Amino acid sequence: MTDGAEAAFDQHGAQLLSAIDSSDGERMAELANEMPAPDFAEFVREHSLDVTEKLLAYLPIEQRARAIGYFGLEAQQELALNMAEPMLAELLSHMNADERADLFNLLDDSLKARVMRLMARNEREDLRLLASYASGTAGALMTSDYVAVPARSTVAQAFDIIRATAPSAETVYDIYCIDHMGRLVGTVSLRRLMLARKEGRLEKVMTTDLVTATVDEHQEEVADQIARYDLLALPIIDLGGRLVGIVTYDDAMDVAEMEATEDMHRGASVQPMEQNLSSASLFAVYKSRVVWLVLLVFGNIFSGAGIAHFEDTIAAEVALVFFLPLLIGSGGNAGSQSATLIIRGLATREVRSADWLKLFGREVLIAAALGLTMAVAIAPIGAIRGGEVIALIVGMTMVTVVVFGSLAGLTLPFLLRRVGWDPATASAPLVTTLIDACGVLIYFGIATWLLDLPAAL
Amino acid sequence: MTDGAEAAFDQHGAQLLSAIDSSDGERMAELANEMPAPDFAEFVREHSLDVTEKLLAYLPIEQRARAIGYFGLEAQQELALNMAEPMLAELLSHMNADERADLFNLLDDSLKARVMRLMARNEREDLRLLASYASGTAGALMTSDYVAVPARSTVAQAFDIIRATAPSAETVYDIYCIDHMGRLVGTVSLRRLMLARKEGRLEKVMTTDLVTATVDEHQEEVADQIARYDLLALPIIDLGGRLVGIVTYDDAMDVAEMEATEDMHRGASVQPMEQNLSSASLFAVYKSRVVWLVLLVFGNIFSGAGIAHFEDTIAAEVALVFFLPLLIGSGGNAGSQSATLIIRGLATREVRSADWLKLFGREVLIAAALGLTMAVAIAPIGAIRGGEVIALIVGMTMVTVVVFGSLAGLTLPFLLRRVGWDPATASAPLVTTLIDACGVLIYFGIATWLLDLPAAL
Numbered sequence: 001m002t003d004g005a006e007a008a009f010d011q012h013g014a015q016l017l018s019a020i021d022s023s024d025g026e027r028m029a030e031l032a033n034e035m036p037a038p039d040f041a042e043f044v045r046e047h048s049l050d051v052t053e054k055l056l057a058y059l060p061i062e063q064r065a066r067a068i069g070y071f072g073l074e075a076q077q078e079l080a081l082n083m084a085e086p087m088l089a090e091l092l093s094h095m096n097a098d099e100r101a102d103l104f105n106l107l108d109d110s111l112k113a114r115v116m117r118l119m120a121r122n123e124r125e126d127l128r129l130l131a132s133y134a135s136g137t138a139g140a141l142m143t144s145d146y147v148a149v150p151a152r153s154t155v156a157q158a159f160d161i162i163r164a165t166a167p168s169a170e171t172v173y174d175i176y177c178i179d180h181m182g183r184l185v186g187t188v189s190l191r192r193l194m195l196a197r198k199e200g201r202l203e204k205v206m207t208t209d210l211v212t213a214t215v216d217e218h219q220e221e222v223a224d225q226i227a228r229y230d231l232l233a234l235p236i237i238d239l240g241g242r243l244v245g246i247v248t249y250d251d252a253m254d255v256a257e258m259e260a261t262e263d264m265h266r267g268a269s270v271q272p273m274e275q276n277l278s279s280a281s282l283f284a285v286y287k288s289r290v291v292w293l294v295l296l297v298f299g300n301i302f303s304g305a306g307i308a309h310f311e312d313t314i315a316a317e318v319a320l321v322f323f324l325p326l327l328i329g330s331g332g333n334a335g336s337q338s339a340t341l342i343i344r345g346l347a348t349r350e351v352r353s354a355d356w357l358k359l360f361g362r363e364v365l366i367a368a369a370l371g372l373t374m375a376v377a378i379a380p381i382g383a384i385r386g387g388e389v390i391a392l393i394v395g396m397t398m399v400t401v402v403v404f405g406s407l408a409g410l411t412l413p414f415l416l417r418r419v420g421w422d423p424a425t426a427s428a429p430l431v432t433t434l435i436d437a438c439g440v441l442i443y444f445g446i447a448t449w450l451l452d453l454p455a456a457l
Numbered sequence: 458m459t460d461g462a463e464a465a466f467d468q469h470g471a472q473l474l475s476a477i478d479s480s481d482g483e484r485m486a487e488l489a490n491e492m493p494a495p496d497f498a499e500f501v502r503e504h505s506l507d508v509t510e511k512l513l514a515y516l517p518i519e520q521r522a523r524a525i526g527y528f529g530l531e532a533q534q535e536l537a538l539n540m541a542e543p544m545l546a547e548l549l550s551h552m553n554a555d556e557r558a559d560l561f562n563l564l565d566d567s568l569k570a571r572v573m574r575l576m577a578r579n580e581r582e583d584l585r586l587l588a589s590y591a592s593g594t595a596g597a598l599m600t601s602d603y604v605a606v607p608a609r610s611t612v613a614q615a616f617d618i619i620r621a622t623a624p625s626a627e628t629v630y631d632i633y634c635i636d637h638m639g640r641l642v643g644t645v646s647l648r649r650l651m652l653a654r655k656e657g658r659l660e661k662v663m664t665t666d667l668v669t670a671t672v673d674e675h676q677e678e679v680a681d682q683i684a685r686y687d688l689l690a691l692p693i694i695d696l697g698g699r700l701v702g703i704v705t706y707d708d709a710m711d712v713a714e715m716e717a718t719e720d721m722h723r724g725a726s727v728q729p730m731e732q733n734l735s736s737a738s739l740f741a742v743y744k745s746r747v748v749w750l751v752l753l754v755f756g757n758i759f760s761g762a763g764i765a766h767f768e769d770t771i772a773a774e775v776a777l778v779f780f781l782p783l784l785i786g787s788g789g790n791a792g793s794q795s796a797t798l799i800i801r802g803l804a805t806r807e808v809r810s811a812d813w814l815k816l817f818g819r820e821v822l823i824a825a826a827l828g829l830t831m832a833v834a835i836a837p838i839g840a841i842r843g844g845e846v847i848a849l850i851v852g853m854t855m856v857t858v859v860v861f862g863s864l865a866g867l868t869l870p871f872l873l874r875r876v877g878w879d880p881a882t883a884s885a886p887l888v889t890t891l892i893d894a895c896g897v898l899i900y901f902g903i904a905t906w907l908l909d910l911p912a913a914l
Binding site: 034036038159162163166167172173190191194195209211226227228229230232249250252253254256257260261263264265267268269270276277278282285286289290292293294296297298300301303304305307308311314318319321322323324325326328329330332333334336337339340341342343344345348350351355358359362365366369370373374377378381402428429432433436440 | 629630647652686687689709713714722726735742749750751755760764768775776778779785787789790793797801802816819822823827830859886893
């Protein structure tokens with residue numbers, strides 16, 4: 001929200017709270033009705049369950065169902081468990097098919113069965129289908145509220161079907177043309193249909209160049225297709241080619257945001273969390289962070305062992321210790337940069353696996369230029385603190401660790417992808433830890449050599 | 458793309474290349490016609506300008522204009538400069554209004570004037586308007602290809618206008634209702650219009666709860682609004698409330714992706730780049746990375762100075778050096794985690810500025826638990842390498858630096874936002890560098906105290 005929108009939102013919220021305090025039901029309903037569903041959901045998220053239940057009771061069922069779709073899943077679950085079963089069944093009936101399935105999946109088996117019994121037959125079957133797909137797949141993301149029309153219909157007949165479906169469909173702007181087996185054979189936009197002759201058949205105006213996904217495809221692929229081809233919705237088919245659902249662009253936007261969040265978290269060695277930061281339990285946050293932190297502690301032991309190994313070199317020239325953090329830090333920083341550039345490039349498909357060699361070649365030049373710049377910046381301080389030899393050691397190490405770090409950072413995401421891991425696992429902390437250990441060896445190796453000390457082997 | 462789609466794309470590309478090699482114009486046109494515009498653009502991006510020009514020459518002008526809209530701006534500019542001016546003017550006329558303005562803005566002033574003269578009057582005025590907004594604003598992102606209908610029209614009249622505008626409008630699914638001054642007074646979806654009585658007036662069916670943005674709003678705010686309210690398009694108004702354009706959801710998706718990329722790059726201390734990684738010049742990549750790397754070198758001098766300052770402590774107990782990298786590294790890692798969680802939370806609006814105190818309180822507990830876990834993991838190694846006192850020093854330091862690092866990492870993004878900087882500037886390398894320096898002081902401070910050494914002051 002803009003600052004202005006945020007202020008309006010806060011003001012609206014304050015009015016709503018005072019209506020709740022004075023138990024003014026009419027005013028509550030009026031204010032809640034004026035708020036767009038996402039704003040209402042945010043207001044509710046910021047207040048207690050009591051407030052939520054009071055408020056929801058004053059909303060008509062359609063609006064209540066719509067608002068609940070915007071809540072976090074945890075909040076939805078809590079509300080559902082506090083509700084009488086017939087009420088819950090009615091609420092589910094009024095929710096969008098995809099949101100309904102998500103909420104349904106959070107209930108325990110016996111409650112599922114009892115609620116199912118209270119629902120209409122076609123809603124029940126629809127729910128059974130949508131709730132059956134594994135989370136994170138196209139099947140779990142899709143909705144069954146779409147407009148399908150037999151390809152042999154006339155344009156006029158299609159309009160009748162569209163009008164009849166319009167109140168419940170998620171979108172009526174892409175029409176899906178199916179054959180007698182329910183297989184998707186074409187699509188046509190409402191825009192095109194409006195310009196077509198009423199007596200013409202759909203077969204004549206529909207596009208048969210189809211972009212589709214199957215139910216088991218990963219949601220990230222689905223979101224990518226929608227973004228790449230600027231689709232309003234992507235039709236989802238089963239293994240027999242039958243149309244079973246659509247994923248709309250707004251769900252694709254949510255998936256893209258979620259996937260970017262996951263990648264950013266991975267980039268800081270945080271494992272994906274189910275809930276958002278403010279509402280996640282303390283233990284959930286702890287759990288998402290602890291594994292990598294402990295692993296990295298053990299990774300850092302190598303750096304320590306490296307330093308201990310070169311004890312004699314350090315004793316011979318204590319000034320070396322002064323430059324240790326900045327030299328190994330620089331390698332880690334340059335490595336984090338190149339790793340992040342590659343991870344993001346792979347995620348947005350700007351970089352493909354086959355590009356590694358070309359990018360490696362470019363990186364050699366870029367990293368050498370970076371290393372030289374940094375060496376020039378730091379060498380004078382080396383000369384002042386330790387004399388010319390130290391300046392030379394520091395400068396040479398800087399170039400070497402920056403080039404080494406950059407190339408390692410660039411290569412690691414490609415390697416991880418090769419073995420089937422998420423490239424984003426090449427987090428800044430992991431890259432830094434790996435490069436730190438090598439940086440210690442490079443630094444003291446060069447120092448031992450240039451200071452003409454006995455090699456510590 | 459899925460692997461299957463990628464294979465199909467590669468195969469299609471190979472066929473296209475062989476058609477180009479044998480200069481088979483008909484086959485080229487046929488193959489290029491079969492490819493969706495984004496795929497065609499990707500194919501072109503991977504090949505030389507020569508190939509591109511040969512190919513484009515065989516496409517009908519509408520398709521050529523559409524494909525070029527998917528090219529990177531740099532490639533568009535290069536093509537434009539190699540084109541005869543009448544050809545360029547024709548191409549611009551066939552491009553979408555928003556893409557046309559973006560390309561036009563890359564031409565030099567005299568070429569702009571000459572091309573303008575070759576265009577039709579209303580296109581010229583449209584172009585002048587759209588090209589006048591600063592990049593990164595709603596004005597620069599919007600298109601003027603929308604459907605506006607006087608609010609006093611009947612539904613039947615509105616349909617006539619929609620049908621007439623349909624071939625060129627970016628979307629006909631949201632209809633904008635304006636008054637006699639051109640001010641936006643309502644919107645109505647095509648879906649709703651289809652269900653309305655033909656003789657009714659738009660005023661009666663339109664929504665007057667408007668979500669809009671002004672021309673000077675930042676594109677990130679625009680994309681946020683579209684995602685938050687699940688809009689197909691956001692109407693953009695000028696300061697007088699007049700409707701001047703719309704931003705469609707597909708452009709919002711591109712902006713969201715770009716902004717996420719920027720944040721990720723910032724998170725690794727890489728300044729935003731104009732082009733993507735593979736096509737950016739070596740110098741552009743160097744420039745985006747060098748500033749922070751050099752700044753961080755100087756930041757790391759503090760850690761070095763800290764170590765030098767405690768020379769006597771180190772000399773008294775050399776085993777301490779062994780644990781130095783893992784202790785200060787752990788503080789930096791924990792800090793990167795909490796900084797990244799906050800940065801992403803602020804970007805997705807899950808976290809608001811007012812949440813700092815609440816999150817700070819939670820973080821104290823989480824970080825203490827993390828620090829204790831890590832202390833328990835490392836203390837035995839401390840005992841083995843240096844005895845009980847070292848184990849105690851290492852354990853105490855671990856808890857302290859992890860708590861300190863986490864709290865500093867959590868607070869920094871809020872502080873940066875407070876002073877008007879992008880919170881994403883609190884990159885992992887910056888956080889690590891700041892915390893490293895403090896970690897050195899904490900570690901050797903605790904060691905000096907527990908080893909009962911004279912304080913190095």
